[in-house]
Amino acid sequence: MKRNLIVAAALCAMAFTACNKPQKGLQEALNSEWNITEADGNAIKTTTGQAPYIGFDLKEGRIYGYSGCNRIMGSIDPKTQKPDFQRMGSTMMACPDMETESKVLAALNKAKDFKQEKDGSLALLDEKGNKVARLEKRFEDMAYAEMEGEWTIAKVFGQSLKTTKDREAPALSFDTKANKLSGTTGCNRIMGGIEQGKDGPRSISFGQAATTRMACPDMENENNIMTALAQVKSFGKLKNGHLAFFNNSGMLILELAR
Known part of the structure; x- marks a missing residue:
């Protein structure tokens, strides 16, 4: 009888754990x-x-x-x-x-x-x-190779970019085989290397990104883009299909569209 009570108690405990897990x-x-x-x-x-x-x-x-x-x-x-x-x-x-x-x-x-x-x-x-x-x-995982090609910069630090008809739209292009970054801020050309996978499949950084040195009337877009690129630590695909880059705190700092 005592043994039956012990078994019953154990079964109840297991059921409680299963229901709460x-x-x-x-x-x-x-x-x-x-x-x-x-x-x-x-x-x-x-x-x-x-x-x-x-x-x-x-x-x-x-x-x-x-x-x-x-x-x-x-x-x-x-x-x-x-x-x-x-x-x-x-x-x-x-x-x-x-x-x-x-x-x-x-x-x-x-x-x-x-x-x-x-x-x-x-x-x-x-x-x-x-x-x-x-x-x-918040995002879906994506393979590094899916980044290949050119993307328009849609948002930086959560804000849409100011663009004009007489300027080239800010964009980034990724060569995932050569691990190279290129593009434009709308004023200057961007170039640099890509380091991917160091801290896991979603990790990425553009620590060596640089630009040409032409001066433009409004440098706000360029300053924001280069600041964001220096902070990138991970990436993913948003629900709308855009490519997203996050900083080391997980904040969305760059959003790119095909």
Whole structure:
């Protein structure tokens, strides 16, 4: 009788653990970066060009991201493999518009669980199972070879570039076989090397990028492009098919279109 009780207790414990631990497929889906597109049923809009996002690293057991102004960080419970949103911290920078961040943090603070929707998005749920936030995949992995060829520079640091009819559109061209970068800022030619794969398949840098030295009436685009290129650390493909480059903090700093 005693042995039966022990076995029953063990089975109950196993069932409890299984119910509280996400399925393997869901765990693998979670292990990525996600844009926070809705909070408490309201669409998230940004004025900075940087969408709030959250990333989950199951291997290191950490949560990280950007809430609209500040960096956010947290942990994943090693037993349940579920994010612990209630113990998340953030940096303390003040921004002109804190409304977006307030909505994002309030929604995350309510989140107790998550589920994957049919369209591939993630829903964060409160303790009653109500959806408090919607997450969309931030980017898809892409092979380095897919970068081959010329791309128009669509955005730098989240902002569209100012262009004029009498200037060549800013663009970058990648030779993935020779690991060479070329292009134009709209004023000067760009040239340099590419270092890819040093810190994983998504890592990339253009540390040696340089330009010709012609002076133009407006150098803002060029200054922003070269500053961004010097900060690039990783890449991926956005939902709209654009090529995205991120800095070492995970912020989107360059967006290129075919």
